[in-house]
Amino acid sequence: MTQLPLEDWYTEYKSLLFSIAYRMLGSVSEAEDIIHDLFLAVSRTDPGAIQNPKAYLCKSVTRRCIDQLKSARSRREVYVGPWLPEPLQTSDKEDPLLHAARNEDISFAFLLLLEQLNPVERAIFVLREAFDYDYKEIADMLDKSEAACRKTYSRLKQKLHPEEALLPQPDIAESESLVRSFLKAVSTGDVLQFVHLLTEDAVLYSDGGGKVRAALRPILGADRIAAFLLGIASKGTVLTRSVPVSFNGGAGLLVDGSRSRIAMLFEFEGTRIRTMYFVNNPDKLSHLKEFPSFS
Helix, strand or coil: CCCCCHHHHHHHHHHHHHHHHHHHHCCHHHHHHHHHHHHHHHHCCCHHHCCCHHHHHHHHHHHHHHHHHHHHHHHHHCCCCCCCCCCCECCCCCCHHHCCCCHHHHCHHHHHHHHHCCHHHHHHHHHHHHCCCCHHHHHHHHCCCHHHHHHHHHHHHHHHCHHHHCCCCCCHHHHHHHHHHHHHHHHHCCHHHHHHCEEEEEEEEEECCCCCCCCCCCEECHHHHHHHHHHHHCCCCCCCCEEEEEECCEEEEEEECCCCEEEEEEEEECCEEEEEEEECCHHHCCCCCCCCCCC
16 A cells, blocks of 8 residues: 655645544543544554554554543533533534535534433444444454444444434524524513424533533423523523524524624424534633634
8 A cells, every 4th residue: 555644644644544533532622632642652653553543543442542531431420510511613614514414413412412422332323323334444443343343332332322312403594593583582582483493302501610600400401491582582682692603414503692702503393493402611712713703
């Protein structure tokens, strides 16, 4: 195989490696750190000894992510309030980071589904479900047998039922229209219209990480969510200081709140909002490239 210079490997495979790492870790900043450290380590070796760069890099990034998840498990057990992934800004339709897999495989619903799995299970499920690697490739990456990987994936499919948990989402234009309706209803205080935008069993998750003010438990039901958000809207921060942004392949908002900034993501069931994710832990927003400066 013709060898590429190391800098060309970075250009050629960064998108794929980031796609694997982000789905494994649920963190943009940690995924980028993993890739940086990997290429730093490779630069200290003899690239000519690597016969298959793609396989080597994918295996290396997967193993590093498994180690990272093992060390992060204890931190997440003492995390204050709900833990949510870092939002991935996908406003640029030509963003190469989206080309390695389907958009639903970077949705918050998918990433939170993976939280039920241990690190090795997560690797097997991500590599097979999101990237369609065959079992031999997965086995080589994880130093396991093909039969064990096949059996694990089959068991996880029965356990998670992703086809049921991940509902079809509206296209981006319809999603943006629904988000605008949400903003209008909240900003005008039209409670009936707002409740109509939510499914009866809607849920709102808020992640402040104990660093900023946030709901410490999920808010369940349309009426309770309406009361919570209309209380925020009464402070006059939602509509006048919000910017539409695409997050994780869907419509979202960046909001400048009275005490913190918030990334809002939405999951829809038909034409209604089923789940709302509010990320206002500042550590999870620092990577955003175009976070607006509000006057």
